Amino acid sequence: MSTATGKRTSAAAPPTRNTIQRALVLEAVRSLHNHPTSADVYDVVRAKHPNISRATVYRNLGVLANRGEVLRVEVPNGADRYDFFNEPHYHGKCRVCGGVFDIDMPYQENLLAQVVDSYGFTIEGHEIIFDGVCADCRAAAQRG
Amino acid sequence: MSTATGKRTSAAAPPTRNTIQRALVLEAVRSLHNHPTSADVYDVVRAKHPNISRATVYRNLGVLANRGEVLRVEVPNGADRYDFFNEPHYHGKCRVCGGVFDIDMPYQENLLAQVVDSYGFTIEGHEIIFDGVCADCRAAAQRG
DNA sequence: ATAAATGCAAACGTTTTGCAGATCT
DNA sequence: AGATCTGCAAAACGTTTGCATTTAT
Numbered sequence: 001m002s003t004a005t006g007k008r009t010s011a012a013a014p015p016t017r018n019t020i021q022r023a024l025v026l027e028a029v030r031s032l033h034n035h036p037t038s039a040d041v042y043d044v045v046r047a048k049h050p051n052i053s054r055a056t057v058y059r060n061l062g063v064l065a066n067r068g069e070v071l072r073v074e075v076p077n078g079a080d081r082y083d084f085f086n087e088p089h090y091h092g093k094c095r096v097c098g099g100v101f102d103i104d105m106p107y108q109e110n111l112l113a114q115v116v117d118s119y120g121f122t123i124e125g126h127e128i129i130f131d132g133v134c135a136d137c138r139a140a141a142q143r144g
Numbered sequence: 145m146s147t148a149t150g151k152r153t154s155a156a157a158p159p160t161r162n163t164i165q166r167a168l169v170l171e172a173v174r175s176l177h178n179h180p181t182s183a184d185v186y187d188v189v190r191a192k193h194p195n196i197s198r199a200t201v202y203r204n205l206g207v208l209a210n211r212g213e214v215l216r217v218e219v220p221n222g223a224d225r226y227d228f229f230n231e232p233h234y235h236g237k238c239r240v241c242g243g244v245f246d247i248d249m250p251y252q253e254n255l256l257a258q259v260v261d262s263y264g265f266t267i268e269g270h271e272i273i274f275d276g277v278c279a280d281c282r283a284a285a286q287r288g
Numbered sequence: 289a290t291a292a293a294t295g296c297a298a299a300c301g302t303t304t305t306g307c308a309g310a311t312c313t
Numbered sequence: 314a315g316a317t318c319t320g321c322a323a324a325a326c327g328t329t330t331g332c333a334t335t336t337a338t
Contacts, residue, residue: 017312017317038302053320058303060318074220076271077328079302092265104261111272117248120279121236127220127273128255135264161292161337182327197295202328204293221303223327 016063024049025060029070035081035091035100075100076129092130096137103130160207168193169204173214179225179235179244219244220273236274240281247274 016022028044029036036044042057061082065072071085075093081100090103111126133141160166172188173180180188186201205226209216215229219237225244234247255270277285 014317015313019312019318021319051320053322054302055304055321056319076218076220077224080221092262092267094265095268101263101265103259103265103267104263105255105259108255108258111249111252114252115247115249118236118274118276119245119248120282121238121245121247121274121276122278122282123236123247123274123276124239125275127275129220129271129273130262130265130267131269131271132262132265132267134266138264138266158292159338163293163337165294195295197297198327199296199329200294 016067020049021045021052021056022060022063024052025057026064026069029061029064029082030084035073035083035102037079037081039079041082073100074127090128090130092132092134094134094137095131096133096141099134101134160211164193165189165196165200166204166207168196169201170208170213173205173208173226174228179217179227179246181223181225183223185226217244218271234272234274236276236278238278238281239275240277240285243278245278 024045025041028041032040032044034040038054038057038061041061042052042054045052045057061070061072061080064070065082068085071083073081073083073091075081075091078093078098078100081091088107090105092101092103093099094101105128108126108128112123115123168189169185172185176184176188178184182198182201182205185205186196186198189196189201205214205216205224208214209226212229215227217225217227217235219225219235222237222242222244225235232251234249236245236247237243238245249272252270252272256267259267
């Protein structure tokens with residue numbers, strides 16, 4: 001929010017620049033439709049821009065996530081995943097291969113209403129991660 | 145499952161021993177009611193048994209979690225937390241201090257029924273992590 | 289006696305950070 | 314010009330693992 005004078009009131013976000021690296025990171029996330037990790041993104045970007053560093057990829061994934069241009073999926077016991085943002089949705093994590101998969105389920109707006117006591121914790125959002133086995137790993141297990 | 149000869153058929157879990165270290169780790173988790181990390185447990189155990197190593201704490205937290213004697217709470221972007229197991233329940237993670245807190249809400253048995261499509265992913269369980277601010281950090285922010 | 293468990297140290301995977309230099313605006 | 318951004322290397326963080334030794338059974 002800005003004041004009448006145009007000055008920022010607090011926590012002013014610095015202006016951002018358009019660098020090739022940033023563009024390539026965004027392009028990579030958009031091209032990868034399998035919840036890529038930062039390492040996946042790094043690999044794709046490096047194909048076009050071999051000198052990019054991991055730090056730059058991490059930093060850009062961070063600013064893109066803050067801007068809302070990509071969605072960061074924080075996975076318990078695993079690398080963060082990224083997704084080109086559509087709508088809030090849920091994910092499953094395969095206990096065999098560690099892969100992350102979309103779970104199509106309506107956004108649970110009524111969850112908060114079911115909270116009995118949060119002990120002073122102010123709830124601002126939620127994440128649901130399903131535990132299970134992905135199609136490929138299930139098939140592999142079937143084969144023995 | 146065992147055969148008539150007493151041999152294990154598959155994936156035999158090895159017999160476990162009762163070591164002081166294991167007992168101390170369990171005792172520590174039971175004494176700490178604030179979702180301790182492995183580091184917290186390590187600190188408590190080391191007070192009584194200074195020579196214990198971090199590796200032993202990790203290994204014992206692992207076997208105790210597998211046995212169901214403690215509950216492991218896997219937190220996105222943070223160290224695992226442990227809890228003396230009561231019932232499946234949910235947690236909030238403070239976006240300010242990173243602390244983990246219980247959220248009292250009935251177990252959502254009907255979640256699965258709301259899944260529209262899991263794209264071949266076999267769901268075996270779920271975890272809900274609320275995002276928000278804990279009471280202490282909220283109070284601190286209020287004070288400015 | 290034997291297999292499990294320990295302690296140590298080193299390695300691991302992921303992410304962050306300090307800093308000098310390059311680059312966008 | 315000036316701040317942002319980059320690349321590099323190092324460090325931070327949480328956790329796992331190899332190995333020789335100890336210990337419970």
